[in-house]
Amino acid sequence: MSYLLGLDLGTSGARAVLVDAEGGVCATATAAYPLSQPRPLWSEQDPADWWRGAREALRAVLARSGVRGEAVAALGLTGQMHGATFLDAAGQVIRPAILWNDQRTAAACAEMTRRVGAERLVAITGNPALTGFQAPKILWLRAEEPAHYARVAHVLLPKDYIRFLLTGELATDASDAAGTLLLDLRARDYSPELLEALEIPRAWLPQVHEGPEVTGGLRRDVATDLGLPVGLPVVAGGGDNAAAAVGAGVVRAGVVSSSIGTSGVIFAHSDTPALDPQGRLHGFCHAVPGAYHLMAVILSAGGAFQWLRDTLRAIAPDLSYEQLVTLAAATPPGAEGLLFAPYLTGERTPHLDPLARGAWVGLTSRHGLGHLARAVMEGVVFALRDGLEIMRALGTPIAEIRATGGGAKSALWLQLQADVYGVPVWTLAAEEGPAHGAALLAGVGAGLFADVAEAVRRGVRLAGVTEPDAERARRYSECYAAYTGVYPALRATMHLLR
Numbered sequence: 001m002s003y004l005l006g007l008d009l010g011t012s013g014a015r016a017v018l019v020d021a022e023g024g025v026c027a028t029a030t031a032a033y034p035l036s037q038p039r040p041l042w043s044e045q046d047p048a049d050w051w052r053g054a055r056e057a058l059r060a061v062l063a064r065s066g067v068r069g070e071a072v073a074a075l076g077l078t079g080q081m082h083g084a085t086f087l088d089a090a091g092q093v094i095r096p097a098i099l100w101n102d103q104r105t106a107a108a109c110a111e112m113t114r115r116v117g118a119e120r121l122v123a124i125t126g127n128p129a130l131t132g133f134q135a136p137k138i139l140w141l142r143a144e145e146p147a148h149y150a151r152v153a154h155v156l157l158p159k160d161y162i163r164f165l166l167t168g169e170l171a172t173d174a175s176d177a178a179g180t181l182l183l184d185l186r187a188r189d190y191s192p193e194l195l196e197a198l199e200i201p202r203a204w205l206p207q208v209h210e211g212p213e214v215t216g217g218l219r220r221d222v223a224t225d226l227g228l229p230v231g232l233p234v235v236a237g238g239g240d241n242a243a244a245a246v247g248a249g250v251v252r253a254g255v256v257s258s259s260i261g262t263s264g265v266i267f268a269h270s271d272t273p274a275l276d277p278q279g280r281l282h283g284f285c286h287a288v289p290g291a292y293h294l295m296a297v298i299l300s301a302g303g304a305f306q307w308l309r310d311t312l313r314a315i316a317p318d319l320s321y322e323q324l325v326t327l328a329a330a331t332p333p334g335a336e337g338l339l340f341a342p343y344l345t346g347e348r349t350p351h352l353d354p355l356a357r358g359a360w361v362g363l364t365s366r367h368g369l370g371h372l373a374r375a376v377m378e379g380v381v382f383a384l385r386d387g388l389e390i391m392r393a394l395g396t397p398i399a400e401i402r403a404t405g406g407g408a409k410s411a412l413w414l415q416l417q418a419d420v421y422g423v424p425v426w427t428l429a430a431e432e433g434p435a436h437g438a439a440l441l442a443g444v445g446a447g448l449f450a451d452v453a454e455a456v457r458r459g460v461r462l463a464g465v466t467e468p469d470a471e472r473a474r475r476y477s478e479c480y481a482a483y484t485g486v487y488p489a490l491r492a493t494m495h496l497l498r
Contacts, residue, residue, distance in 0.1 A: 002073040002448060005061070005228075006432075006439030007054060008240060009079030009159045011035065011045075011099065011262060014053035016061040017435035018072075021448055023459015025430045026067065029060035036096065041103035041346075041354070044096040047085050047161050054162050058226050069227040074446035075166075075218070076235045076438030078243035079159030081179040084137035087154040087161075094148050097158060098137045101263070101299060103346050103354045105136035108143065112136060112181070115197045118279075124194060126178065126185045126275050126283025131346070131354045135181035138200055155204045159237065166234055167216030170206040173236035174285035175243075175293075177208045185273050185292070188285055209236035211246075211287030212444035212452065235445035238287030240434040241265050241295060244404055247437030248428060249460035251288050251452055254399035256391075258417055258425065260407025264301030264380060266349075266387040268294045268396050280350040280390055287441060288452045294396060296349040296387020301380045302406045304342040304358070308376050312369075327370035328377055329412050333419070333472050334479045335371045338362045340379030341486045343494075349387045351487055357494040361486050377413065378476075381420040382483040388421060402426045402462075404433060411466075419472040420480065429461035 001021055008015040013032035019025050033049035062069060082100035087093060098104070109129035113121065122128055129136060134157065142149045156164060157180070160172045174188045182200065184191040189208050195201070209215055217231035224230075237243060241259070245267050250257045252269055259265040268274075270292040275283045282295040300307070305321070312319050343356035360375060392398060403425050407413040418425040430436065440455040449455040 001071065002446070003067050003071050004439040004442045004446065004448070005058065005072055005075040006435035006437065006442065007058060007075060007077055007162070008243070008433060008435035008438065009050055009054060009077070009162055010240070011080050014050065014057040015433070015435045016057035017432050017439050018061050018065045018067060019436065019439045019459065023440055023443065023455060025432055025436065027061050027065035028432060028435070029057045029064060031056035031060070043099040043102040045099060047093050047097050050158060050162060051165055055226060058228075062227055070229050072228055072232060073448060074214075074233040074235055074442035076440070076442030076445070077159045077163055077237035078240050078434040078438040079157070079162070081157065081176055081239040081241065082132050082134050083158040084134050085156045085158060085161040086141065086148065086152050087156065088151045089153040091154070091164065094151050095145065100132045101345055102137070103131045105131045105140045106354055108136035108139035111139055112198065116194060122275065122277065122279045124184055124191050125181050126273065127181060128279035128352060129181065130348060130352060132348070133179060133181040135198065135200070139198065152204060154206070156206060160206055163215060163234060166218055166222055168219055169216035171209055171215035171236065172206045173209055173211050173238050173287060175211060175287045176239035178284035179239055183208070183285070185283060185285065210289040211236050211238045211242070212289065212441045214445045233442070233445055235442045237438045237441055239284070241267055242284070242287035242293065243434035243437035243441065245269070245293065245437065246287055246440055246452060246456065247433060247460065248402045248404050249456045250402060251291070251456050254397040255402065256398050256400070257402045257404055258384060258407065258421070259405040260301045260380065260413060261405035262301065262303040264298040264384050266296040266384050266391065268391055268398070270294060270396070274394070274396070276390060276394060280352065281387060287437070294391055294394070296384065296390065298342065298349060298380070298383045299347055300342045300344040300358070301384070304344055304376050304380055307344055308373065324373045325410055325412055328374035331370040331374040333475050335375040335378060336366065337364070338367050338371050338375040339479070339483050339486060340375040341490070342376065342379045342383050343487075350390060353491070355495050355498050356487065357497060359486065359490060377416055378420070378479070379483070381416045382480050385420050385480060386484070398423060400424055400426055402428065404428070404431055414466040418466045418468040420476045422468050422473045424468070425466045427463045429463040
């Protein structure tokens with residue numbers, strides 16, 4: 001039997017998944033690595049930690065499965081989007097990689113918008129200039145670290161740096177490249193107009209491929225180290241959200257995913273380039289060849305809940321997520337008039353505001369820890385609904401929602417999503433996230449599946465559904481209407497607190 005590997009280079013660690021020829025998950029393994037925040041609003045990682053974590057995860061998943069390396073037919077890559085890994089002409093890392101959640105590039109974003117024009121930028125790339133994207137990081141390096149900038153020969157996304165070390169090839173895929181803010185969405189290649197306007201050499205950027213395309217073979221020394229075949233096909237893969245959508249079966253119109261991890265994402269497939277003229281939603285290429293997607297992103301989803309737990313652990317060291325969820329579940333819907341704005345690290349959809357800040361609104365002496373916990377959970381789902389409502393206004397069909405991430409593993413998170421969205425929410429039989437989608441894309445590249453649709457039909461299975469409760473849905477619509485007034489009311493104050 002042939003097997004497939006998927007490798008997800010996440011923000012907190014690398015995750016490897018081994019699947020069989022039917023897409024069934026045989027084994028998983030993870031390897032953690034640190035995150036650095038050397039200054040307020042900065043977020044960096046050492047690419048050497050990625051490489052260590054990737055190799056550890058790949059070796060571990062083979063060991064746990066008992067599958068011999070020569071039985072593996074292909075490897076698919078996915079990972080955190082938008083990061084900038086700067087290499088010199090010898091392929092050496094110049095400085096720590098600047099990540100997706102880094103907020104240092106506000107001035108560079110303003111410069112991009114000035115040079116290109118706000119409307120023109122959205123028309124070409126599907127997105128406005130936002131601090132997390134890769135292109136502003138290049139401009140920031142030019143302005144703030146000219147000695148480093150002078151050494152740049154290549155700029156790679158995180159997963160593509162791992163591809164470079166695995167294969168020696170400089171390549172990426174269309175879905176991840178769309179997150180650079182340099183890609184012409186319709187051409188599915190870099191925009192000469194943007195590169196000229198921003199004075200970025202095309203030679204710095206890797207070749208763009210479709211998600212299932214083979215981008216190279218495993219180098220001999222790496223294959224020996226990992227116990228895999230020399231020349232093992234490594235497919236392009238996808239950005240983490242596009243790959244996760246493949247793993248969740250979000251490859252046709254009407255099926256939408258709701259992911260609650262550190263960040264939160266609403267992801268909708270589109271057969272044509274889908275653009276929000278105001279740039280509140282991201283318009284990207286999908287990892288499905290020729291397809292596109294709309295994506296709403298909030299920066300603190302499960303991360304907001306983790307912040308609450310970690311903060312409270314200063315006085316209750318043994319406090320667990322489960323205890324917080326139990327307290328939240330015992331609290332009435334709406335948290336008795338308490339709202340939470342989850343803008344702990346700025347916000348993307350729909351506010352596009354790196355200076356947005358978190359807030360509880362409506363606190364009274366009646367409110368306790370259960371109210372705080374429930375308000376955080378509800379605030380996260382309200383923030384995701386902001387994106388869903390924009391998609392609806394743009395005519396995006398939403399027939400069913402598939403939950404992924406940590407929000408798919410809790411009955412309360414699932415019920416909140418169903419009630420707030422007003423749509424049935426499905427879970428997956430095997431929810432292995434982006435790595436599973438990357439493995440399915442590898443199966444297409446290896447010829448085990450005819451196309452991505454067949455890979456999904458064979459490899460993605462639904463487990464159960466959570467239906468919305470009509471009365472709670474009505475109540476949450478009232479709460480959501482109040483929630484939408486929080487940011488406009490507090491925006492000026494948030495900015496004064498910078």
